[in-house]
Amino acid sequence: MAIENTQILTRQDFVSDQDVRWCPGCGDYAILSQV
Numbered sequence: 001m002a003i004e005n006t007q008i009l010t011r012q013d014f015v016s017d018q019d020v021r022w023c024p025g026c027g028d029y030a031i032l033s034q035v
Helices: 028-034
Strands: none
Touching: none
8 A cells, every 4th residue: 555645735725925816707816815
């Protein structure tokens, strides 16, 4: 049996100091804001 190394990701793993410039209508903005 193979042993898997798993890492628990948190919101901080996805936070960036860059401004989000996607338009709110495309759907990507909604996905990013929920993560």
